Amino acid sequence: MDLGFLALVLAVLLGTYVFLFGFLKKVNEWRYVSSLGEKKHSLPPGDMGWPMFGNMGSFLRAFRSKNPDTFIYDLVKRYGRTGIYKTYLFGSPSIIVSIPETCRKVLADDERFGLGYPVSTKQLTGKKSFHSIPNSEHKRLRRLTTAPINGHEALAMYIGYIEDIVINSLDEWASMKEPIELLKEMRKVAFKVITHIFVGSSAESILGTVEKHYTDLNYGLKSAAINIPGFAFYKALKARNTLVKILQGVLDERRSKSQVNDPNEKRGMVDLLMDIEDEHGQKLQDEDIIDLLLMFLLAGHESSAHAAMWAIIYLHDHPEILQKAKEEQDQILKKRPSTQKGLTLKDIREMNYLQKVIDETLRRTSLSFANFRQGFSPGYLIPKGWKVLVWNRGVHMDPEVYSNPKEFIPARWENHTPKAGSFLPFGAGSRICPGADLAKLEISIFLHYFLLNYKLEQIKPGGPMVYLPLPRPVDNCLAKVTKQRIIHFQTKEKEHSPLLYIEEAVTKTIGSHIPV
Numbered sequence: 124m125d126l127g128f129l130a131l132v133l134a135v136l137l138g139t140y141v142f143l144f145g146f147l148k149k150v151n152e153w154r155y156v157s158s159l160g161e162k163k164h165s166l167p168p169g170d171m172g173w174p175m176f177g178n179m180g181s182f183l184r185a186f187r188s189k190n191p192d193t194f195i196y197d198l199v200k201r202y203g204r205t206g207i208y209k210t211y212l213f214g215s216p217s218i219i220v221s222i223p224e225t226c227r228k229v230l231a232d233d234e235r236f237g238l239g240y241p242v243s244t245k246q247l248t249g250k251k252s253f254h255s256i257p258n259s260e261h262k263r264l265r266r267l268t269t270a271p272i273n274g275h276e277a278l279a280m281y282i283g284y285i286e287d288i289v290i291n292s293l294d295e296w297a298s299m300k301e302p303i304e305l306l307k308e309m310r311k312v313a314f315k316v317i318t319h320i321f322v323g324s325s326a327e328s329i330l331g332t333v334e335k336h337y338t339d340l341n342y343g344l345k346s347a348a349i350n351i352p353g354f355a356f357y358k359a360l361k362a363r364n365t366l367v368k369i370l371q372g373v374l375d376e377r378r379s380k381s382q383v384n385d386p387n388e389k390r391g392m393v394d395l396l397m398d399i400e401d402e403h404g405q406k407l408q409d410e411d412i413i414d415l416l417l418m419f420l421l422a423g424h425e426s427s428a429h430a431a432m433w434a435i436i437y438l439h440d441h442p443e444i445l446q447k448a449k450e451e452q453d454q455i456l457k458k459r460p461s462t463q464k465g466l467t468l469k470d471i472r473e474m475n476y477l478q479k480v481i482d483e484t485l486r487r488t489s490l491s492f493a494n495f496r497q498g499f500s501p502g503y504l505i506p507k508g509w510k511v512l513v514w515n516r517g518v519h520m521d522p523e524v525y526s527n528p529k530e531f532i533p534a535r536w537e538n539h540t541p542k543a544g545s546f547l548p549f550g551a552g553s554r555i556c557p558g559a560d561l562a563k564l565e566i567s568i569f570l571h572y573f574l575l576n577y578k579l580e581q582i583k584p585g586g587p588m589v590y591l592p593l594p595r596p597v598d599n600c601l602a603k604v605t606k607q608r609i610i611h612f613q614t615k616e617k618e619h620s621p622l623l624y625i626e627e628a629v630t631k632t633i634g635s636h637i638p639v
Contacts, residue, residue, distance in 0.1 A: 229511050249363075249417060293576070336366050430484055483532060494550050496511040
């Protein structure tokens with residue numbers, strides 16, 4: 124074949140590709156931007172990507188690489204550090220915000236911004252979960268459900284129970300000849316705690332049956348809502364249906380046991396949800412209770428399990444920080460009265476350096492890469508109906524907000540109060556994660572006992588990572604846990620029933636509509 128002709132064919136093909144590429148890249152721009160008329164000139168910089176897929180390709184490439192922050196860094200490089208960019212992600216035209224002040228405004232403004240989670244999240248968590256309900260309903264249900272897990276004073280009732288689980292788990296891990304997957308084991312610890320709080324005596328009967336289903340559910344939460352075998356959403360939807368049946372069984376069991384006055388029966392938040400009445404005397408439907416339980420049991424163990432694992436990894440990667448954290452826990456142990464058995468709320472409040480370690484872990488890991496919102500009313504920069512992605516990870520890894528953001532530096536929190544919108548591990552505003560205090564309490568107790576008595580030996584330190592749905596080592600931190608010294612711990616006696624506190628707290632919140 125004549126080389127000149129071949130060159131001409133290649134040139135035509137290349138030109139056709141460039142033309143189609145440029146044309147297709149403009150389709151979303153025309154569809155979503157041009158329809159705004161003159162207001163399009165007020166939109167922030169950015170591009171809308173490909174038809175149907177938008178910029179999901181760029182997002183997935185970044186989050187499947189070794190450096191997921193290249194996604195937001197690329198926007199900054201292309202359009203400047205404006206902190207606000209237009210794009211098309213998760214099936215919707217969207218605005219990304221990534222500087223503290225803008226993030227704060229979006230998360231604090233319930234009048235102009237509602238929830239904007241992907242279709243997959245809404246379907247998998249249910250219509251009564253906090254991911255789906257409007258602001259007015261959210262305020263009411265939040266008052267009813269978060270009394271037992273909001274504030275350390277409320278959580279003090281659970282310290283002894285958490286200690287029992289942690290101590291027994293650590294002893295079990297250290298006795299194993301084969302390495303454990305630390306993340307998997309931490310999930311079990313955190314799940315035992317949250318099920319105890321919300322399900323009471325029925326917790327033990329469901330622990331062994333739900334763990335795998337929750338893992339499958341979590342992997343589908345922010346996936347494409349494609350209900351076809353082979354897709355994450357399909358598997359997650361099957362997991363949700365199974366979990367709904369299990370939790371319905373819990374409700375049925377609780378109703379049957381409520382007919383028998385058993386003094387040994389431990390009630391949980393589920394019992395109060397079943398009894399609760401609104402101002403019209405209406406009780407929550409089973410479907411609503413199950414959606415709430417499904418969400419709390421999911422959120423109540425994933426974040427704390429991942430954060431505890433990462434704290435241990437970071438500490439062992441930085442021996443000098445590990446030593447300082449150990450010394451603080453030694454001092455707390457030495458100051459403890461001889462008559463005291465186990466930790467107290469006062470002890471935990473004195474773990475000043477450990478709290479810096481935890482905060483730095485939450486910042487560095489950024490377990491939730493974004494919060495999802497949606498504009499209610501037309502605005503100067505954010506059109507009505509567009510999604511708003513508060514890019515938590517972008518804030519936490521911004522060198523102008525945190526110097527050397529990739530470094531693990533607990534000392535950066537010395538005498539430092541984060542500026543509003545600059546520290547978002549649990550979100551912000553009225554929809555801040557209600558389990559934040561519980562998560563930090565669990566992590567503190569776990570680290571206290573781990574630092575005093577145990578050591579981690581990762582099988583593949585620095586191994587490959589995945590960042591979706593949450594950052595974790597591919598091997599779930601495969602490691603040996605070894606005991607450093609033997610100390611016999613005895614947790615303190617529980618002086619009060621945890622449910623007594625729940626009943627008192629919820630009754631104070633909503634008045635006489637709870638028959639207790």
